[in-house]
Amino acid sequence: MSKFKTRRVKGTPAISTASLPDIVFMLLFFFMTVTKMRSTEVMVKIKIPKASEVTKITDKKLVHYIYIGQPMDAGMYGTGSRIQVNDAFILKSDIPAFIETERAKMPEYKKSMIITALKADVKVKMGIVTDVKKQLRDANQLKLMYYTNKKGKK
Amino acid sequence: MAKSKRTIPEINAGSMADIAFLLLIFFLITTTMANDQGILNILPPPITGPPPPVKEKNVLKILVNANDQILVEDKLYMKLDELEEFTEKFLKNNGVDPELSVSPEMAVVSLKNDRGTSYNFYIQVQNRLRKAYNKFRNELSQEMYGANFADLSEAKQEKIKEKVPQRISEAEPDDIGGDL
Numbered sequence: 001m002s003k004f005k006t007r008r009v010k011g012t013p014a015i016s017t018a019s020l021p022d023i024v025f026m027l028l029f030f031f032m033t034v035t036k037m038r039s040t041e042v043m044v045k046i047k048i049p050k051a052s053e054v055t056k057i058t059d060k061k062l063v064h065y066i067y068i069g070q071p072m073d074a075g076m077y078g079t080g081s082r083i084q085v086n087d088a089f090i091l092k093s094d095i096p097a098f099i100e101t102e103r104a105k106m107p108e109y110k111k112s113m114i115i116t117a118l119k120a121d122v123k124v125k126m127g128i129v130t131d132v133k134k135q136l137r138d139a140n141q142l143k144l145m146y147y148t149n150k151k152g153k154k
Numbered sequence: 155m156a157k158s159k160r161t162i163p164e165i166n167a168g169s170m171a172d173i174a175f176l177l178l179i180f181f182l183i184t185t186t187m188a189n190d191q192g193i194l195n196i197l198p199p200p201i202t203g204p205p206p207p208v209k210e211k212n213v214l215k216i217l218v219n220a221n222d223q224i225l226v227e228d229k230l231y232m233k234l235d236e237l238e239e240f241t242e243k244f245l246k247n248n249g250v251d252p253e254l255s256v257s258p259e260m261a262v263v264s265l266k267n268d269r270g271t272s273y274n275f276y277i278q279v280q281n282r283l284r285k286a287y288n289k290f291r292n293e294l295s296q297e298m299y300g301a302n303f304a305d306l307s308e309a310k311q312e313k314i315k316e317k318v319p320q321r322i323s324e325a326e327p328d329d330i331g332g333d334l
Contacts, residue, residue, distance in 0.1 A: 021170045028181065049278070053288055060190060063190055133197060136197060137199070145190075148192045
């Protein structure tokens with residue numbers, strides 16, 4: 001008979017959860033790095049139209065947004081469609097100046113690559129959109145994206 | 155003198171996971187994944203000089219009025235599905251029908267809307283036109299390389315784009331419907 005008694009442990013051993021924080025931290029860091037906080041507060045009602053033939057933009061830094069829709073605070077701003085950029089309502093004549101500031105933020109080689117994303121409500125009429133387009137053309141900002149949500153295959 | 159035998163008590167790390175979870179969940183719900191997508195459009199540069207001459211039959215004229223109705227070639231009233239079909243037919247014509255395009259290289263789609271057209275409908279029309287182009291490009295790439303257009307290398311895509319250039323021109327809109 002052996003001197004040492006091997007003590008048999010019955011049942012399965014408990015799973016060590018010591019590495020759980022590590023796993024969670026890994027996930028945490030992943031989400032922290034990909035999170036982009038919403039920088040502007042949208043002040044217009046926007047329901048994005050749906051389309052199937054969409055292009056994806058991979059470089060988010062190139063994109064700046066123009067919002068068009070009915071103001072949420074109709075008592076203050078009326079019910080007509082308004083143009084919003086960077087937390088403020090602007091007139092269509094202010095768009096070239098806005099584009100210019102967006103361009104100024106970019107390094108030289110990227111200045112021609114910037115994209116204007118138009119987030120407009122489905123109910124907006126083309127008149128105001130056309131005005132915005134015309135201003136963009138005058139400002140020589142020709143890359144325009146109509147922001148849409150993906151429509152499932154029919 | 156008494157020997158000070160102070161030992162730092164071990165910090166219990168058991169709740170670390172809870173804290174991390176809390177932060178994780180916060181970032182999970184605030185995250186918006188990169189989903190910037192839409193219909194990319196290249197506006198024409200500011201006008202310099204007269205437009206290049208284009209033969210009448212190479213142009214597909216599409217009018218969208220303030221009531222979101224489509225008129226094609228000044229005579230055909232169409233629904234969205236029909237428009238898509240007709241655009242495809244127009245592109246693939248290759249001179250068969252004397253009223254439609256001579257070749258896809260020459261084909262131009264001219265879209266004109268009213269100031270009163272709804273934005274949603276305009277997007278739907280643009281979407282259908284692009285769909286017709288993409289469908290045609292896909293067919294061509296299947297024929298030439300046996301693969302979908304999206305899966306081709308950039309050089310091959312360029313070749314197809316040369317054969318089927320996507321020319322959607324937009325005219326200055328009318329102001330009949332009025333804008334709000």
